[in-house]
Amino acid sequence: MTIKSVAQAIPTYVMGIFKVPAALSEDLTKLVRDFWWGVEHGKRKAQWIGWPKLIRTKHEGGLGFRDMRIFNQALLARQAWRxxxxxxxxRARTLKAKYYPNDSLIDIVFTGNPSSTWTAISFGLELLERGIVWRVGDGKQIHIYLAR
Structure with a gap:
């Protein structure tokens, strides 16, 4: 087994449910990076290639290591997409009733002190909104008074 298949798979479940703090994402990345490069007596060994190149996909010439923060956001975007x-x-009906009873998920503005679940979904929604294509369709969902 490789380091990618073990160390990077361990936090996947938690990252698919909660927004992991940036410091923890950095710590996870550091653990993988230190294991990959090797550490002896608290000192890192020579790095023959930069970490940004290693996190590129194999198709792009890297080794496919994950940027944990981006991976966390992608998993949470999947929750928002669902x-x-x-x-x-x-789950969708429950969250709608609590957080956006009269709006669409895409149209809401996140305010107040939301739950950890809602914080996670809003973090994923940020990524999802960048790729959403808006279609007019029959026009029933158009709200001209909502300015973005």
Missing amino acids: LLQFPKRL
Whole structure:
């Protein structure tokens, strides 16, 4: 087994549910990086290639290590996407009733002191919103008074 398949798989479940603090993401990355490069007596060994090159995909010439912060956001974007794609599921209906009863998930503004679940979804939604394509369709979902 490689370091990628073990060390980077361990936090996957937690990262798919919670927004991991930036410091923890950095610590996880540091653990993987130190294990990859090797550490003896608290001193890192020589790094023959920069970490930014190692986190590139294999197709781009890297080794495919994950940037943990970006990976966390991608997993949480998947949760937000599920809320949009499956609005009739219990989780989607529960969150809608609590956080956006009269709006669409895309149209809401995050305020107040939200739960850790809602904080995680809003972090993922930031990434999701960059790739969403808005289609007019029949025009029933157009709200001209909502300025972005």
